[in-house]
Amino acid sequence: MGNMENEATVIVYECVRCGARVPTTDIELRGGEIKCTVCGYRVLKKIRPPIVKRVKAI
Numbered sequence: 615m616g617n618m619e620n621e622a623t624v625i626v627y628e629c630v631r632c633g634a635r636v637p638t639t640d641i642e643l644r645g646g647e648i649k650c651t652v653c654g655y656r657v658l659k660k661i662r663p664p665i666v667k668r669v670k671a672i
């Protein structure tokens with residue numbers, strides 16, 4: 615596929631075992647398998663990076 619860089623939509627997984635946060639960019643480098651790069655555990659939960667919303671004060 616192409617080499618599109620989607621830095622704005624980086625999805626991060628958190629290992630439920632050791633709590634390490636593994637970005638999908640790191641996972642793809644390791645064969646595309648969802649796996650903790652620290653302990654090797656396969657159960658990761660998807661977390662979203664904190665999005666700063668600009669709320670207009672009323």
Ligand SMILES: [Zn+2]
Nearest residue numbers: 629632650653
């Ligand atoms: Zn882990």
